[in-house]
Amino acid sequence: MSTYRTQVRIVADVLSCASHSSSDNRGVGITQILQKANLSYTRLTHILNRLVKSGLLEQIHVNNNNRYIISDKGIQFLQSYSEFAEFAESFGMKL
Amino acid sequence: MLSQFLLNVNYIQGFLYLLGGLIVFSVFRIARKGYRITRSPTLLRITVSFIFLTLGLSLNGFTYFLGSMDFKLNLLGISLAFSSLMFIIAALLEVIGYFILALGHGIKSFQTRGFSPVLFGLISTISLLSIIKSLSFVFLIYGAFETFLSYLETKYKPILFMFMALSLLALGELIRWLALFYTGLNPLMITSILLKLFGFIMLYTPVMQFTMQKKGE
Numbered sequence: 001m002s003t004y005r006t007q008v009r010i011v012a013d014v015l016s017c018a019s020h021s022s023s024d025n026r027g028v029g030i031t032q033i034l035q036k037a038n039l040s041y042t043r044l045t046h047i048l049n050r051l052v053k054s055g056l057l058e059q060i061h062v063n064n065n066n067r068y069i070i071s072d073k074g075i076q077f078l079q080s081y082s083e084f085a086e087f088a089e090s091f092g093m094k095l
Numbered sequence: 096m097l098s099q100f101l102l103n104v105n106y107i108q109g110f111l112y113l114l115g116g117l118i119v120f121s122v123f124r125i126a127r128k129g130y131r132i133t134r135s136p137t138l139l140r141i142t143v144s145f146i147f148l149t150l151g152l153s154l155n156g157f158t159y160f161l162g163s164m165d166f167k168l169n170l171l172g173i174s175l176a177f178s179s180l181m182f183i184i185a186a187l188l189e190v191i192g193y194f195i196l197a198l199g200h201g202i203k204s205f206q207t208r209g210f211s212p213v214l215f216g217l218i219s220t221i222s223l224l225s226i227i228k229s230l231s232f233v234f235l236i237y238g239a240f241e242t243f244l245s246y247l248e249t250k251y252k253p254i255l256f257m258f259m260a261l262s263l264l265a266l267g268e269l270i271r272w273l274a275l276f277y278t279g280l281n282p283l284m285i286t287s288i289l290l291k292l293f294g295f296i297m298l299y300t301p302v303m304q305f306t307m308q309k310k311g312e
Contacts, residue, residue, distance in 0.1 A: 006137070007134075008134060077133075081133055083129075083309075087125060087304075088137050089253070090254060090256070090300065091141060091196075091199070091254075092241060092245030092254045093140075093199055094137065
């Protein structure tokens with residue numbers, strides 16, 4: 001049986017997707033994130049807006065398209081997330 | 096004089112509970128830091144659970160030391176020794192802590208395996224303290240059982256340490272009940288103290304692992 005993803009896990013999935021695809025500094029498009037993070041368009045745009053506002057993602061415009069790059073704060077968050085995910089895993093729980 | 100002090104079962108138990116309090120406090124600190132960063136409900140449950148455990152174990156430890164200066168209280172017409180009241184409060188705090196920890200596993204099980212019944216043992220003891228302690232034992236057993244199931248699913252080795260920690264604490268608690276049939280520092284009491292000590296040390300593994308990971312960066 002599949003597990004429900006928590007909000008923090010979804011955020012980590014979106015950030016991880018942005019971090020993998022933004023190594024060339026051109027950012028990642030919304031379609032790519034949609035495919036990798038497995039979310040609906042409405043939900044994803046809502047999450048992306050929140051992440052940009054909180055400074056975890058940076059929004060750039062390339063050829064009239066919105067693209068997203070993970071910020072330093074976002075990279076730090078992802079690092080902390082994986083450390084604490086491992087910590088919770090030691091208790092047999094998932095973040 | 097010193098040997099008498101060291102062999103006093105109350106002081107040994109007091110030290111053990113204070114050590115346990117210190118260990119669970121370090122778990123609480125990491126979980127709280129994690130919750131502040133990630134806002135994860137799992138870390139919130141671990142944080143709240145370990146606050147209660149820290150308070151419960153510390154209060155238990157201090158009460159063992161204060162035992163010699165005990166006095167009677169009159170609460171609503173009931174005469175009660177101060178230390179007994181403190182032990183009841185400490186046991187309540189501990190049971191809440193273990194309950195929240197078991198609840199975390201319960202929520203996870205509900206999400207992954209559908210409904211998973213929590214087995215509540217038969218409560219045969221009559222005193223309030225024993226009833227509360229038996230609840231602690233049930234939650235510990237349930238936590239250990241769920242932790243072992245998590246290990247079977249993920250094969251992640253640190254989970255085994257947590258399973259051993261919870262099992263040793265539960266076994267220590269069980270043997271402590273049996274030890275109550277004897278007076279003074281008997282072999283059963285020593286076994287119970289040693290089991291709990293190893294349990295608390297095992298409980299420290301996630302903290303050690305987290306600290307080592309931080310140092311490695």
